[in-house]
Amino acid sequence: GSVTKDLHRKSFAMHEELAATLGLQSYRKIPVLSVAAGTQPKPARNCSWLDGCIASCSLMDKNLTAQVTPKELTEALVAAAVAKGARVVIGRVEGLETAQGPDGTVQVRAVVVDGKPMKADKVVIAMGPWSVLATDWLGLRVPMEGIWSTSVVYQHSGTDRTKEEPYALFCQEDDNGCHLEVYPRPNGEVYLCGIGGSKYTKPEEIKALAPEAVLPNPKRAAAAHASFSRMTSLGSQEPAKTQACMRPCLQDGLPMMGRVPATANAYIACGHNCWGILWAPISGLAMAELVV
Ligand SMILES: Cc1cc2nc3c(=O)[nH]c(=O)nc-3n(C[C@H](O)[C@H](O)[C@H](O)COP(=O)(O)OP(=O)(O)OC[C@H]3O[C@@H](n4cnc5c(N)ncnc54)[C@H](O)[C@@H]3O)c2cc1C
Structure with missing residues (x-):
């Protein structure tokens, strides 16, 4: 009955479909x-x-729980994206290059990766606990704790x-x-x-x-x-x-997903707390629908 009920239910079903589509060995109901x-x-x-x-x-419970190994899931998702034409760049994002658009909104022009700017039409900040950097980069308040x-x-x-x-x-x-x-x-x-x-x-x-x-x-x-x-x-x-890992937990315990206010082309998806594996498929779908 909580506000996140649909995220749970839809994403639980999507995991089963993804496991079949991607041929995951580690998924099963348990x-x-x-x-x-x-x-x-x-x-x-x-x-x-x-x-x-x-x-x-x-x-x-007998059949309301399923498991998947996050490493296998994330690697399979990246491989599937690459097969469809995506390019993966591994590096540390140090900041964003921005300019003010004619309507007064902030426009991200580039992402600075390991000291080098990479041009960007749209940017999604999905860095778990490190999404707090959006405060420095875009002035967005992200009241996040990392639970280590x-x-x-x-x-x-x-x-x-x-x-x-x-x-x-x-x-x-x-x-x-x-x-x-x-x-x-x-x-x-x-x-x-x-x-x-x-x-x-x-x-x-x-x-x-x-x-x-x-x-x-x-x-x-x-x-x-x-x-x-x-x-x-x-x-x-x-x-x-x-x-060890850090759980990204926002003050209200809910995820933060959407376009960053007062920007034209910056988005954020973070704060999934103890549900980031379960909610990964539905969050990806929701963000893709918003961005594309
Ligand atoms: C012990 C434990 C058990 C859990 N169990 C479950 C569970 O059973 N079910 C469930 O659904 N969830 C579970 N979770 C929660 C889940 O792991 C998180 O919600 C999820 O990992 C969050 O995903 P994310 O992609 O938002 O962030 P993360 O997984 O933290 O990923 C953020 C990524 O951003 C990268 N990054 C950070 N800064 C930069 C930078 N400047 N430039 C480039 N990259 C950067 C990091 O290296 C990292 O790879 C558990 C968490 C913990 C700690």
């Missing part, structure tokens, strides 16, 4: 279990790989176990300060987030931070490993990857 970790060895009755200390485990969180990935040997019983887990908060979300992937990896201790980052800090400096917090990765290995033998080895 049932979800609600789990509370215990302190004594007691396996779950309804999921054989939850073979550690489980206090309770119940079915939360660590996640881990296990490359476990029990692929068949999570293949036979593919469940995502939403876990209650535990005594390590984790409220784990566990997503076994079709390729045998197991991704964990919800590991607590996120850092709330203000706009001025975000501007000063290079995206590649968003590094994981080893203490939170260790806490996640302690919690996961207590619940299941899938966590018997250290995670293969620890990583």
Whole structure:
């Protein structure tokens, strides 16, 4: 019933279509279990790989959840765009070259990438938390916080176990300060987030931070490993990857999408908070309809 209800529903359906069109291997619908970790060895009755200390485990939803690995999705989307004639330039945008149009609006003429101006007819700022730079570039107020969180990935040997019983887990908060979300992937990896201790980052800090400096917090990765290995033998080895990302969260929790006021040809699409993977297809479609 929320204002974002349509974004959820339409984008959920679009993901299924995109996965088929792009031939994604990592997309699937997955049932979800609600789990509370215990302190004594007691396996779950309804999921054989939850073979550690489980206090309770119940079915939360059967077919309302789907997963896709963001790397595969984004790379496939870029490849599909390139196949249709798009050109990808990788670099750091340092600013915009603008001029005042005859009607008084600001017109973007070029995007400055690694010191070199690239001519632009239209510009869409879609830089997640770093979209706060639109304040310096175009005077747009972007009241954004970046929520900096660590996640881990296990490359476990029990692929068949999570293949036979593919469940995502939403876990209650535990005594390590984790409220784990566990997503076994079709390729045998197991991704964990919800590991607590996120850092709330203000706009001025975000501007000063290079995206590649968003590094994981080893203490939170260790806490996640302690919690996961207590619940299941899938966590018997250290995670293969620890990583971090920043969730772009605007003051009202809603995304900011549209033409930047008082400009002729600048647009913004940011602030997707904890829904940026789910909402990616519908946001792309909405922005394309607006811009093209
Ligand atoms: C731990 C965690 C779990 C999550 N789980 C889910 C989930 O289950 N479902 C879901 O839907 N969403 C989830 N999200 C949220 C989702 O990841 C974000 O909403 C989404 O990534 C936002 O996408 P974006 O493209 O707007 O920003 P980003 O993904 O942050 O991308 C911004 C890009 O801009 C680049 N950039 C920044 N500055 C510049 C510059 N000056 N020049 C050029 N490029 C620049 C950055 O390098 C980055 O690649 C999760 C987030 C986190 C942190």
